[in-house]
């Protein structure tokens with residue numbers, strides 16, 4: 793396995809922005825949101841299991857998952873939500889390990905918004921938290937997603953607290969300043985991770 797740095801942070805903290813900056817340094821990225829979608833693509837066993845349980849109404853006509861309908865179903869039923877999570881977990885885990893093993897850069901970045909919520913820290917060698925205060929997080933999320941302040945606030949409340957995330961951090965990027973300041977910090981951390989990865993010889 794490569795040297796794995798997990799990147800996490802709350803909604804609107806700047807994870808995608810920071811991940812792009814590492815990608816520009818030729819670091820391979822594994823994205824847990826992408827994997828969560830890939831495991832329920834048409835033809836995947838997880839989608840077959842989901843449609844067997846909920847019926848064809850959770851599928852679009854072209855056979856892909858209708859996320860809106862599924863979201864409604866699990867919103868109103870904690871049992872269904874827990875069933876889905878249990879079903880998907882091993883598929884997501886296996887795909888994550890596969891994609892991490894396929895990376896070729898000196899170390900790799902695993903972007904995982906729900907790292908702390910799902911207690912996934914043990915998979916990574918290092919945890920990097922993108923941190924901004926709540927107001928900045930809200931303002932940037934509103935600006936990006938065009939949702940109401942109330943909706944954004946509800947999403948924030950459902951996520952791990954800033955304190956819980958910071959408690960899991962080995963390294964922190966304070967993204968409350970300019971994008972240039974964050975990029976400078978990314979370059980500094982990249983050097984640090986190159987040294988850490990080189991010190992661990994796993995091959």
Ligand code: ADP
Pocket residue numbers: 801802803804805806807808809810932933935936967968969970971972974
């Ligand atoms: P996340 O992936 O954590 O949800 P994003 O990277 O999408 O967050 O950032 C949220 C929004 O804030 C985006 O519109 C992004 O362009 C903007 N943004 C990110 N970092 C900064 C920064 N340092 N200064 C100003 N705006 C930023």
